[in-house]
Amino acid sequence: MAGRYQAYPSYKASGVEMLGALPSSWQTKQVRYLLKDGAEGIKIGPFGSALKLEDMVDYGTRVYGQENVIKKDFTLGKRRISQDKFEEMQVYKVYADDLLITMMGTSGKCELVPEDAEAGIIDSHLLRMRVKEAEILPRYFRLLIDECYEIENQIKISGKGSIMHGLNSSIVKSLTLPLPSPTEQGKILNFLDHETVKIDTLIEKQQQLIKLLKEKRQAIISHAVTKGLNPNATMRDSGVEWLGEVPVHWGVKKFKYLCDRIIAGPFGSSITKDMYVKHGYKVYGQEQVIPNDFEIGDYYINEKDYLELSRYIVGEGDVLISCVGTFGKIAVFPKGAEPGIINPRLIKAEVNFEHSPYYIRELLKSEMVYKQFELLSRGGTMGVINIAILNEILAAVPPANEQSEVVNYIKQQKEKFNNLIEQANKAVLLLNERRTALISAAVTGKIDVRNW
Numbered sequence: 001m002a003g004r005y006q007a008y009p010s011y012k013a014s015g016v017e018m019l020g021a022l023p024s025s026w027q028t029k030q031v032r033y034l035l036k037d038g039a040e041g042i043k044i045g046p047f048g049s050a051l052k053l054e055d056m057v058d059y060g061t062r063v064y065g066q067e068n069v070i071k072k073d074f075t076l077g078k079r080r081i082s083q084d085k086f087e088e089m090q091v092y093k094v095y096a097d098d099l100l101i102t103m104m105g106t107s108g109k110c111e112l113v114p115e116d117a118e119a120g121i122i123d124s125h126l127l128r129m130r131v132k133e134a135e136i137l138p139r140y141f142r143l144l145i146d147e148c149y150e151i152e153n154q155i156k157i158s159g160k161g162s163i164m165h166g167l168n169s170s171i172v173k174s175l176t177l178p179l180p181s182p183t184e185q186g187k188i189l190n191f192l193d194h195e196t197v198k199i200d201t202l203i204e205k206q207q208q209l210i211k212l213l214k215e216k217r218q219a220i221i222s223h224a225v226t227k228g229l230n231p232n233a234t235m236r237d238s239g240v241e242w243l244g245e246v247p248v249h250w251g252v253k254k255f256k257y258l259c260d261r262i263i264a265g266p267f268g269s270s271i272t273k274d275m276y277v278k279h280g281y282k283v284y285g286q287e288q289v290i291p292n293d294f295e296i297g298d299y300y301i302n303e304k305d306y307l308e309l310s311r312y313i314v315g316e317g318d319v320l321i322s323c324v325g326t327f328g329k330i331a332v333f334p335k336g337a338e339p340g341i342i343n344p345r346l347i348k349a350e351v352n353f354e355h356s357p358y359y360i361r362e363l364l365k366s367e368m369v370y371k372q373f374e375l376l377s378r379g380g381t382m383g384v385i386n387i388a389i390l391n392e393i394l395a396a397v398p399p400a401n402e403q404s405e406v407v408n409y410i411k412q413q414k415e416k417f418n419n420l421i422e423q424a425n426k427a428v429l430l431l432n433e434r435r436t437a438l439i440s441a442a443v444t445g446k447i448d449v450r451n452w
């Protein structure tokens with residue numbers, strides 16, 4: 001920052017460890033002295049007993065909560081109260097430019113109520129604040145609370161090292177803020193509006209790039225498992241409308257004919273909590289399949305239960321499919337993993353010797369298979385996969401040697417695209433860090449932008 005922006009001519013000790021030295025013309029004040037008088041200045045939302053579920057109606061006045069502040073979107077949420085209830089709770093009403101601060105969970109987030117927000121009240125998870133604008137501009141206050149390192153650190157210390165476990169009005173009122181004059185606050189805001197828009201534009205471009213890279217990666221995988229790697233291969237009609245043409249030497253088979261056996265995990269009542277032991281035979285589930293990490297997890301059963309549930313024993317090369325709530329999460333059980341069984345949230349496909357389980361995994365994760373799940377589900381829950389649907393999936397299948405070539409090609413393409421995505425994610429991280437550092441530097445007087 002120092003290389004690009006100049007410092008103020010002179011500084012003085014702030015008397016606050018987290019703030020350090022401040023420009024000589026600035027002052028410091030605790031939040032309590034910047035608020036309007038009484039309940040108008042600071043108000044916690046109504047306790048649960050004052051606002052019950054039975055008070056909610058389909059049409060009425062909005063009830064704002066943490067989601068509106070965290071996501072900076074005051075159109076979110078469906079909670080509404082009747083006009084009569086609204087009249088009764090006027091003390092919790094919000095107006096444009098009121099400051100709302102989250103108090104639970106992801107606490108310490110601050111947002112201004114926008115001009116076009118519907119009339120409404122706050123719930124018990126929000127703190128509403130109104131400041132003396134002759135001393136601090138509402139937008140400047142929001143910036144200090146929501147996006148300044150130094151104030152965040154004050155909150156952490158006041159909250160005993162964490163802002164994740166809740167905030168209260170006493171902590172907020174005790175925060176000490178660095179204060180230039182309102183005129184200078186306006187200049188700092190104008191500077192930051194201009195500079196952060198440029199950074200936000202760069203972040204958006206990187207996020208769009210990440211999205212495009214993921215789409216391209218998926219398209220390449222889907223093409224490889226439906227059309228092969230040879231662009232000059234002779235093609236034939238697959239006989240399946242949504243599959244189109246496939247290489248002439250490829251087969252088109254239902255998934256059930258690619259496997260020796262397909263088994264869903266045992267019913268929930270077959271594995272109960274009292275069966276778990278510290279050591280023994282591992283119980284595998286979504287916990288391992290979703291991250292494709294079979295070393296994690298600590299659910300085990302003893303040898304007696306393992307043998308009784310032997311139908312669900314998982315072996316090297318078995319394709320494991322997450323069948324509830326996480327469509328498309330598929331992994332191949334690796335060599336050397338601890339012996340064990342699958343739990344009720346997995347389906348195990350024992351692929352026959354003619355087919356590569358790794359090819360089958362990529363096939364099941366392809367757009368072609370996803371479209372079939374949509375069709376075969378007939379509008380049902382896409383978050384649930386069952387064996388009946390899985391059996392009917394049609395797949396384009398090359399000879400065994402070509403399956404290995406496709407798997408190796410996909411591996412190379414994934415590595416290439418994953419590296420590009422990682423670089424883009426790092427760029428987003430660095431840009432966000434720069435954005436936060438620039439805001440903190442400006443609102444704590446480390447850089448002088450008065451003549452910007």
